[in-house]
Amino acid sequence: MTDHSEIFTLTGSELSDGLASGQFSSEEVTKSYLSRIKEVDDKVHAFLSYDEEDMLDQAKSSDQRRASGKILGPLDGVPVCLKDVISAKGQPLTAASKILEKYRSPYDATVTIKLKKAGVVVGGRLNLDEFAMGSSTENSAYGPTCNPWDLGRVPGGSSGGSSAAVAAREAPLTLGSDTGGSIRQPASLCGVVGMKPTYGRVSRYGLAAFASSLDQIGPFSQTVEDTAQLLEIISGHDPLDSTSYPTPVPSFSNEIRQPFKPCKLGLPKEFFGTGMDDDVRKSIEQSIQWYRDKGYELVEISLPTTELSIPVYYVIATAEASSNLARYDGIRYTSRSEHAENAIDVYAKSRGEGFGEEVKRRCILGAYGLSSGYYDAYYLRAQKTRTLIRNDFDKAFEQVDAILTPTSPTPAFKFGEKSEDPISMYLSDIYTISTNLAGLPGISIPCGFTENGLPIGMQLIGQAFEEGKLLSIAHDYDRELQLGRSQPSL
Ligand code: GLN
Numbered sequence: 001m002t003d004h005s006e007i008f009t010l011t012g013s014e015l016s017d018g019l020a021s022g023q024f025s026s027e028e029v030t031k032s033y034l035s036r037i038k039e040v041d042d043k044v045h046a047f048l049s050y051d052e053e054d055m056l057d058q059a060k061s062s063d064q065r066r067a068s069g070k071i072l073g074p075l076d077g078v079p080v081c082l083k084d085v086i087s088a089k090g091q092p093l094t095a096a097s098k099i100l101e102k103y104r105s106p107y108d109a110t111v112t113i114k115l116k117k118a119g120v121v122v123g124g125r126l127n128l129d130e131f132a133m134g135s136s137t138e139n140s141a142y143g144p145t146c147n148p149w150d151l152g153r154v155p156g157g158s159s160g161g162s163s164a165a166v167a168a169r170e171a172p173l174t175l176g177s178d179t180g181g182s183i184r185q186p187a188s189l190c191g192v193v194g195m196k197p198t199y200g201r202v203s204r205y206g207l208a209a210f211a212s213s214l215d216q217i218g219p220f221s222q223t224v225e226d227t228a229q230l231l232e233i234i235s236g237h238d239p240l241d242s243t244s245y246p247t248p249v250p251s252f253s254n255e256i257r258q259p260f261k262p263c264k265l266g267l268p269k270e271f272f273g274t275g276m277d278d279d280v281r282k283s284i285e286q287s288i289q290w291y292r293d294k295g296y297e298l299v300e301i302s303l304p305t306t307e308l309s310i311p312v313y314y315v316i317a318t319a320e321a322s323s324n325l326a327r328y329d330g331i332r333y334t335s336r337s338e339h340a341e342n343a344i345d346v347y348a349k350s351r352g353e354g355f356g357e358e359v360k361r362r363c364i365l366g367a368y369g370l371s372s373g374y375y376d377a378y379y380l381r382a383q384k385t386r387t388l389i390r391n392d393f394d395k396a397f398e399q400v401d402a403i404l405t406p407t408s409p410t411p412a413f414k415f416g417e418k419s420e421d422p423i424s425m426y427l428s429d430i431y432t433i434s435t436n437l438a439g440l441p442g443i444s445i446p447c448g449f450t451e452n453g454l455p456i457g458m459q460l461i462g463q464a465f466e467e468g469k470l471l472s473i474a475h476d477y478d479r480e481l482q483l484g485r486s487q488p489s490l
Helices: 004-009 012-020 026-044 052-067 110-117 160-167 184-190 224-234 252-257 278-293 304-327 343-354 357-370 375-399 422-427 433-438 467-481
Strands: 047-049 079-083 121-126 173-178 193-196 216-221 264-268 297-301 402-406 442-449 455-461
Touching (some): 012 224, 026 052, 047 160, 110 121, 110 224, 121 160, 160 184, 184 455, 193 224, 224 252, 252 467, 278 402, 278 442, 278 467, 304 433, 357 375, 375 433
Parallel strands (some): 264 402
Antiparallel strands (some): 047 121, 402 455
């Protein structure tokens, strides 16, 4: 019997089991998380808002369904909180921007509908870098989130609220979005599991768009098992997102329970060069050895074009962002400047007052790269190079089943350490960005701690739509080491 004061420490699958066996109700589970949020979120600041009454109503409905034997799935009654770029009808969606301060979503995102159909308690709204642009959550207009392992350090970003909430045990499961690493990097810095699915696996309908050819929604949790379960719920073709793919969704949670034969993992030599922190290197080497000892074959591979992934990403992502963010014009969606005297003023001042520095920088860069005269030199070349990056991966996957790398070159850094220097911030995504450019699935799993007790993450990259295999390889490691279960003291 679980001590009720400890409910908030459980994983999604433990909560599911406890609800099924009647150890506790969804209302008790939800109350446990709400009181945990009240206890620690002043320090962590993972949440931008939460609707207590709505969460408790959803929990009570779940308990009623259970009492009448009509649960909607294994996660019925389990809370899942959302990055504040994913629409939930009637709830705020700020994208951590001043410009959307007063906005409320008029409809549910497809992932939110899917969660509701699974009986999940759709919970609070999580902090991020404004419009998901950043790697530290320092770009939030509502103040940063702190890393639960060391409150003086960043939780990573842009989904820093989503990773910190799981690490601080303020939510068992959360969703984030990943355009260049925004799920995997904060998962790594906070010591939890985070996964970016294949581009097209999960509908983007109802996600505030940053860079539409790169954005994907994905789960955070303490274990790979929970990530598999949550991914299964949110995946699938959606006629409302023309880039979602009509491929069937296998039961990932069943797939990882099957016996799995060790396979071949690739180690890209370009990822193991300079710039990696010593503790990170040591941890990754131990993980490589772990797989070897289990009978996996580890081979060196080459992804020669990856060194171009950061410049390519910052041309393509900013171009798409400048176009996507054009809709925030002071007319629809957003706050309108009170200082505008004519129509042009409405656009210029509303955007000037509403957007933060990084968002402005990206809109300007993106518009520049798309302008006539520069389009061929920047945007078109970046698109061509993107194809070369994808080809590198295709070639690698002729040899190996998955690719193993660090998730981030360093553990969590201190506030202010990189925020004055955008380029050094951009470089912290060196290991994650190429996966988005190639549209492939990637997962970060906790694989160790630094000497100072900061978490370290390992990344596994898989073939398109082979999430089942990728999760099995990750689960093999994670079910034995269970490092995402270690809890920071707060
Ligand atoms: N850190 C990268 C950026 O700033 C990636 C962000 C993301 O994945 N949303 O663009």
